[in-house]
Amino acid sequence: MALLEILQLPDERLKQVSEPVEVFDDELRAFIADLEETRLNGPAAVGIAAPQVGMFKRVVIIDCSTTRKPVPNHGYMVLVNPEITKWDGFEKGREGCLSVPDYTGNVIRATKITLSAKDPYGEPLQFDMEGYEARAAQHEIDHLDGMLFVDRVVSRRTDLFKRKVYQDGGTGKRS
């Protein structure tokens, strides 16, 4: 186990698109253990994505079970090659990032999503997520596409009906 160094803006590597994981071996699982140790060490980090530590593989970890007020969640999750297959609704919420210290801002995300992924052994997973947890997954998958929340932050005066913000907000590719 080892703490990994977290890349911070303006590090250009954060804009790199990560590659899918093809080999589900002990090396992958050792990396995931280090990634989790790094997440737990981060100030109040709920999630983390592999590219944040300079590993450009499609791996994210989220755990929404520790919010001040409980929210619907699936607990600790390692998602390998995650893909969002369904989106529904949109809502504004506040986000921050280990890679962008001392800044939080409002971002519009889908309210409900269906997500498919692999576990660290290559077994298929599927989740329906909503609210805070859906936000977490979208934030982390953005990292895999080289996208940071600061690219999606909306003004405090932005109303939700301006949905153009969400549609035009990304330059990252979704596979």
Next chain:
Amino acid sequence: MKATWFMLTMIGKDKPGMVAAISGALADQGVTLGETSMLRLGGNFTVMMMVSGAEDEQSLRNSLAPILESQGMCLHVDPIEGGLHKHVIPNVHVTVSGADRPGIVSQVTAVLAELGLNILDLESDVAGTEDKPIYIMQITAVSTLDIESIESALSAVRESGVSVSVSAIETYIG
């Protein structure tokens, strides 16, 4: 060396190009901007901006003088304590709306002050029509209290005919 910061306050009748003119004049003098707030209020463009890198207040005034003249803006300068990287993360959001009348802001914020909430951001606006103006206010704040306690403390305000809703801001960090 610790940076010396000034807070500039500038106001003028709104028109395109004001921000470019001001920031251009400051950049030409090697003055850097910190946190700023710029918005249109009632047809006026208002600017509050932290700046550093100026020799003193007079040199700031000198570099802005031609722009203020051409843009029709007035300027106020204050030396300030503090600096960057001092953000506080809000955890409470309060939304208020109701038929406009004197005292809404005072009534709501008196309750919040009593509870020890620290307001980080307050924006308010008058919507509706001249005949039926609606006052709308959004507050983001920091509090150690739970949402229910804040809600119930605001019940008197609600009984006076103003809609108030309080929600927790759960900031996602990833």
